Amino acid sequence: MLIIAGSISVDASDRDAYLRGCSAIVERARSAPGCLDFALSADLLDPARINIYERWESEADLERFRGSGSAEDQEGEIVSASVARYVVSSVGAP
Template identity: 40%
Template sequence: MTVLIAGPVYVEPADRDRFVEGHRVIVEAARRHPGCFDLSISADPVEADRVNLFEYWESEEVLTAWRAAAPQPTVRIPIRDGRVRKHVVARSGDPFE
């Protein structure tokens, strides 16, 4: 079953862009990792303190392997709050059907 990890984290507004840029190395490496369908860490266009996280993995096994090999962010910025959740997906399909 595929795995999604998604949700917002909140940092100080002045630190948000550095947070996103500091995680670029993770995004680049994950997108090259076998079994990663997508990974994005991006600034929210509405809330100045919000960063949106999205990960889409082929399986729990692939995610576990990624976590064992993943690089560290290039900056350490405290997360004030977050609502990131992991979802195990039993079925997927065309969103317009």
């Protein structure tokens, strides 16, 4: 299993519009084979921050989806990004 997590920052005045523009990407991801979870959300404290969380069954599933990622015009709106890929070796109840 893979987890992609972190955040991006956009201009605070554009964040809500940016997130609305991502709804199609979230829909595509959630219906993609191997996608266990996919979420983009407004941060509660930082008006420019968008939190990212993705969970995938395998690297192959993630790579198949990646070609349909964010639109180029949206990528230009990103001011900064801090996103990492985590490989999960085991999962258990908390």
